[in-house]
Amino acid sequence: MQTKQLLVLLLVILVSPALLFAAGTVSGKITYTGTPAKMKPIDMSKEPSCAKQHTTPVTTEAVVTGPNNTLANVIVYISAGAPDESATPTQAVTFTQKGCQYIPHVLAMHTGQELKVVNDDQTSHNIHPLAKVNREWNKSQPPGTPPLSEKFDKEEFIPVKCNVHPWMHGYFAVLKTSHAAVSSDNGTYSLPNLPPGKYTITAWQEDYGTQTQDVTISGSETKTVDFSFKAKPY
Amino acid sequence: MKATAKWLLICLAVIPAVAAFAQETHVGTLTGHAAEGKKHYRRYCIGCHGPLGDGNGENAQWIDPKPRDFTAATFKCRSTPTGTLPTDQDLFNAISRGFTNSNMPHWDPLTSQNRVDLVAYIKTFSPRWQSEKAGDPIKIPAEPAITMQSITHGYELFQKMECWKCHGQQGRGDGPSASTLTDSKDNPIRPYNFAAGADDSRFKCGVTNEDIYRIFITGLDGTPMPSFADVIQPNDAWDLVHYLRTLQTNRHSKENEVLKAAGGKIPTKAPDSNPPAQLDNKGSGSGN
Numbered sequence: 001m002q003t004k005q006l007l008v009l010l011l012v013i014l015v016s017p018a019l020l021f022a023a024g025t026v027s028g029k030i031t032y033t034g035t036p037a038k039m040k041p042i043d044m045s046k047e048p049s050c051a052k053q054h055t056t057p058v059t060t061e062a063v064v065t066g067p068n069n070t071l072a073n074v075i076v077y078i079s080a081g082a083p084d085e086s087a088t089p090t091q092a093v094t095f096t097q098k099g100c101q102y103i104p105h106v107l108a109m110h111t112g113q114e115l116k117v118v119n120d121d122q123t124s125h126n127i128h129p130l131a132k133v134n135r136e137w138n139k140s141q142p143p144g145t146p147p148l149s150e151k152f153d154k155e156e157f158i159p160v161k162c163n164v165h166p167w168m169h170g171y172f173a174v175l176k177t178s179h180a181a182v183s184s185d186n187g188t189y190s191l192p193n194l195p196p197g198k199y200t201i202t203a204w205q206e207d208y209g210t211q212t213q214d215v216t217i218s219g220s221e222t223k224t225v226d227f228s229f230k231a232k233p234y
Numbered sequence: 235m236k237a238t239a240k241w242l243l244i245c246l247a248v249i250p251a252v253a254a255f256a257q258e259t260h261v262g263t264l265t266g267h268a269a270e271g272k273k274h275y276r277r278y279c280i281g282c283h284g285p286l287g288d289g290n291g292e293n294a295q296w297i298d299p300k301p302r303d304f305t306a307a308t309f310k311c312r313s314t315p316t317g318t319l320p321t322d323q324d325l326f327n328a329i330s331r332g333f334t335n336s337n338m339p340h341w342d343p344l345t346s347q348n349r350v351d352l353v354a355y356i357k358t359f360s361p362r363w364q365s366e367k368a369g370d371p372i373k374i375p376a377e378p379a380i381t382m383q384s385i386t387h388g389y390e391l392f393q394k395m396e397c398w399k400c401h402g403q404q405g406r407g408d409g410p411s412a413s414t415l416t417d418s419k420d421n422p423i424r425p426y427n428f429a430a431g432a433d434d435s436r437f438k439c440g441v442t443n444e445d446i447y448r449i450f451i452t453g454l455d456g457t458p459m460p461s462f463a464d465v466i467q468p469n470d471a472w473d474l475v476h477y478l479r480t481l482q483t484n485r486h487s488k489e490n491e492v493l494k495a496a497g498g499k500i501p502t503k504a505p506d507s508n509p510p511a512q513l514d515n516k517g518s519g520s521g522n
Contacts, residue, residue, distance in 0.1 A: 124399065136317060137317030138316055138455060139453070139463075140460040141464075142395055142465055148464065163400070163460070164400065166414040
């Protein structure tokens with residue numbers, strides 16, 4: 001009897017954390033309907049040190065599509081119901097300038113989270129986040145200088161540009177939550193580590209705007225939440 | 235009187251005092267008040283800057299550059315780091331000096347008290363002034379002597395920081411990126427042309443060497459001009475100032491005299507991948 005009781009106890013001990021700390025996942029795919037505008041080719045001839053880094057033609061990145069009508073670079077995040085909103089992650093996010101482009105094109109970060117901006121090119125860039133809610137600043141970053149360290153205090157989708165290279169465009173999505181993801185090259189995203197609860201998921205695409213859906217997580221299941229945006233022809 | 239009632243009375247007395255104090259500005263020995271400033275604003279400023287202080291006054295549609303949008307609390311000419319609010323003195327200077335080559339006049343006809351009051355009123359257009367203090371003015375070390383060595387080093391910085399990409403090799407505002415520049419409201423904007431203008435070759439944020447120093451160290455917020463505070467050391471910054479003065483070929487200056495005395499050419503090193511044009515400072519009227 002003792003062994004049996006012990007075994008049951010062990011089982012309960014092993015299983016209960018999973019029940020107590022059940023974490024679900026919301027994942028899905030972002031697609032579009034209609035025909036998206038053609039991306040424009042970028043002429044980098046005025047910046048030879050960048051032009052030579054690209055072997056294939058470079059285009060603007062306002063709408064990046066993947067196979068089967070999917071959309072990349074869509075930010076998907078918990079806009080309501082997110083747990084631990086006040087916890088600012090301690091690790092930094094990195095924004096890199098390489099080949100006179102921003103990598104990644106859209107970067108999600110928590111308010112107050114450290115942003116590192118790296119210049120990986122042989123030319124000077126200036127980082128100019130055109131913030132309207134946060135402070136607007138503008139800093140020069142010549143090649144070979146250390147990464148810049150900045151942060152934003154308020155929630156905002158901030159367009160970023162380089163004045164020296166007018167084709168460079170990116171976005172900072174400063175969010176009140178760390179539960180955010182950027183859709184991949186084939187339009188998929190995943191938001192793991194969600195405790196049971198009701199959530200509002202918002203998807204944001206820089207040209208197509210936002211969409212929201214509600215989802216409820218009850219345990220450690222994976223719920224699928226797909227978004228479909230109407231493409232604009234121009 | 236009961237303790238709570240006394241306390242309440244004190245609070246009621248203090249709160250409006252605090253609120254009023256928050257609207258005060260201080261420049262020198264003068265104190266400005268927003269209520270006074272409002273009257274002057276509605277007489278002198280509203281035509282361009284608009285009743286809401288957002289730069290959409292009646293006249294705005296016909297002028298370029300556009301009037302400042304005070305609701306954004308982003309200002310060009312500051313002594314404070316990029317992204318921070320200017321000091322009361324900065325705003326006072328902007329009103330007093332005006333902005334050369336723009337429709338913002340230098341408001342000498344208004345008394346200093348009027349201008350300090352205006353500064354107080356302008357600060358009511360954006361909530362940022364309630365939640366944030368002005369930035370800490372940058373520290374500017376004493377200016378070193380103007381020598382060829384300083385000017386040459388300044389030239390090297392001009393190349394290294396790639397200022398020429400917008401300003402052009404002779405600082406004429408004709409660099410490769412110049413024609414594509416837009417300000418933060420997407421209006422086209424040109425970089426400063428050092429060779430333009432008459433004897434004083436004014437620029438928008440002042441006239442002195444210290445003003446030039448402040449411009450590239452703090453950056454001109456709201457425009458393509460970034461801050462170089464993180465990448466230029468204070469002494470190097472003075473060298474750059476001295477070099478930039480030599481680009482103002484139409485202006486009599488100690489820098490131009492020193493350059494002329496040294497033969498009018500800045501010694502350049504061996505050409506690199508972006509060989510700059512050889513500089514020749516024999517422009518008309520320089521150093522006579």
